[in-house]
Amino acid sequence: MAAPAKRFIDDYLSYLLARASHAVYKEFDQQVRSAGLASLEWRVLATLSDGDGSTGGMTIGELAQEVLAKQPTLTKLIQRMADAGWVSIGADPADARRTLVRANARGKRVVARLIDAARAHETALLAGLSAREVTRLKAVLRGLVRRPAA
Amino acid sequence: MAAPAKRFIDDYLSYLLARASHAVYKEFDQQVRSAGLASLEWRVLATLSDGDGSTGGMTIGELAQEVLAKQPTLTKLIQRMADAGWVSIGADPADARRTLVRANARGKRVVARLIDAARAHETALLAGLSAREVTRLKAVLRGLVRRPAA
DNA sequence: CGATGATATATGAAAATTCATGCAATTGGA
DNA sequence: TCCAATTGCATGAATTTTCATATATCATCG
Numbered sequence: 001m002a003a004p005a006k007r008f009i010d011d012y013l014s015y016l017l018a019r020a021s022h023a024v025y026k027e028f029d030q031q032v033r034s035a036g037l038a039s040l041e042w043r044v045l046a047t048l049s050d051g052d053g054s055t056g057g058m059t060i061g062e063l064a065q066e067v068l069a070k071q072p073t074l075t076k077l078i079q080r081m082a083d084a085g086w087v088s089i090g091a092d093p094a095d096a097r098r099t100l101v102r103a104n105a106r107g108k109r110v111v112a113r114l115i116d117a118a119r120a121h122e123t124a125l126l127a128g129l130s131a132r133e134v135t136r137l138k139a140v141l142r143g144l145v146r147r148p149a150a
Numbered sequence: 151m152a153a154p155a156k157r158f159i160d161d162y163l164s165y166l167l168a169r170a171s172h173a174v175y176k177e178f179d180q181q182v183r184s185a186g187l188a189s190l191e192w193r194v195l196a197t198l199s200d201g202d203g204s205t206g207g208m209t210i211g212e213l214a215q216e217v218l219a220k221q222p223t224l225t226k227l228i229q230r231m232a233d234a235g236w237v238s239i240g241a242d243p244a245d246a247r248r249t250l251v252r253a254n255a256r257g258k259r260v261v262a263r264l265i266d267a268a269r270a271h272e273t274a275l276l277a278g279l280s281a282r283e284v285t286r287l288k289a290v291l292r293g294l295v296r297r298p299a300a
Numbered sequence: 301c302g303a304t305g306a307t308a309t310a311t312g313a314a315a316a317t318t319c320a321t322g323c324a325a326t327t328g329g330a
Numbered sequence: 331t332c333c334a335a336t337t338g339c340a341t342g343a344a345t346t347t348t349c350a351t352a353t354a355t356c357a358t359c360g
Contacts, residue, residue, distance in 0.1 A: 006200075007197075007199075007200050008196060008199060008200060008265050008268075009196050009197055009216075011288065012196070012268060012272065013174065013272050013275065013276065013284075013287075013288065014171070014174045014175055014178065014268070014272070015193075015196070016288055016291040016292065016295075017167060017170050017171035017174055017291060018171045018175070018193075018218060019218065019291070019295045020167050020171075020291040020292075020294040020295055021164070021167035021168045021170075021171045022218045023294055023295045023297065024163065024164045024167055024294055025164055025168070027297075028164065038346095040346095043165075043168075046158060046159050046162070046165070047157075047159055049157075049158060050156075050157050050158060059308080059309095060308075060309060060310095061307090061308060061309080066159075068168060068169065068172045069347085070347075070348065070349090071308080071309070071310095072309085072310075072311080072347080072348070072349080072350095073346075073347050073348070075309060075310060075311090076310090076311090076346080076347080077346085077347095079310090080346095092308095095307090095308080095355075095356070096308095096354075096355055096356085097307065097308040097309070097354065097355045097356070098307095098308060098309080098355095099308080099309065099310090115158050118158075118162060118164070122162065122163050122164070125163065125294070125297070126163070128293070129290070133290070134163075137163075137287070137290055138161065138163065138166055140279070140283070140287055141163075141166040141167060141169070141170040142166065142170075143278070144170040144173060144174055144275070145166075145169045145170055145173045188316095190316095209338080209339095210338075210339060210340095211337090211338060211339080219317085220317075220318065220319090221338080221339070221340095222317075222318070222319080222320095222339085222340075222341080223316075223317050223318070225339065225340060225341090226316080226317080226340090226341090227316085227317095229340095230316095245325075245326070245337095245338085246324075246325055246326085246338095247324065247325045247326070247337065247338040247339070248325095248337095248338060248339080249338080249339065249340090
């Protein structure tokens, strides 16, 4: 890096993370929109795409946490996505308080293509870094997420 | 890290960046709200706090880019912040199309305290990493921001 | 068994954000 | 010098998000 940071935000980790996240996503956003989705919809379908998503679905609360949205925001979005045919909503037989969300066949198709594109985008993004640097970067990011609450 | 990633998003850089950014900010959000600001207001005042901010102010367009908000979003926010007494708005003598934004004395006071708190929070956040690792992490994040447009 | 506290989600109102667009000002080229 | 293209921002309407709260359900304890 050339000139040293001269403003507080230029060396503030929270800000650097926000900018990096924003810049990386911005590059991919065009493909998401071309597929007919908005940012949060892509995030929802990506989260549902495997793991728990392929078994019983995820609860509204779990999904809200994973996609970094507040619960009412997600509830309203899931209702719109169900209306649009991307996901389906069902009751949880184990707990009637809970709503379960699963990707529909249509949602699964669109997200499968986007995941392929996302992998290609990430490969291009990280071409300047060694495999070891990428592994370390991701480990550090995971460590920042998993901090115990103070 | 323990279990290997089993879902696409668990190893997807864009998602890891978003989660890390969200988690780190969430820890600090309480102090921002206690100071009477919302997230984007803190970001605006932090951006204005030095560098260009202490000289002639910043234009709406420059500031929108720095704080990662769309231009109409920022225009409306700056109007609310001016009404609340955090910033002042003025014309740019060099270009009448432009609006200049500066922090007010009140805005400068509140942000000075928050910057101190932010530095302390970051120190605690990064306690588990060596200085070299921190420097490298920030360099990589800056590199992700500065990619040439494809 | 019943009451209480906790959990999960849905909803309405309010606030914030986005989109599309219009207007004013600047720039550059013919 | 003039005009077209571009730039910068403000605004209204629509959409999304948040906040506060209500309702239903579950878990625990007396």
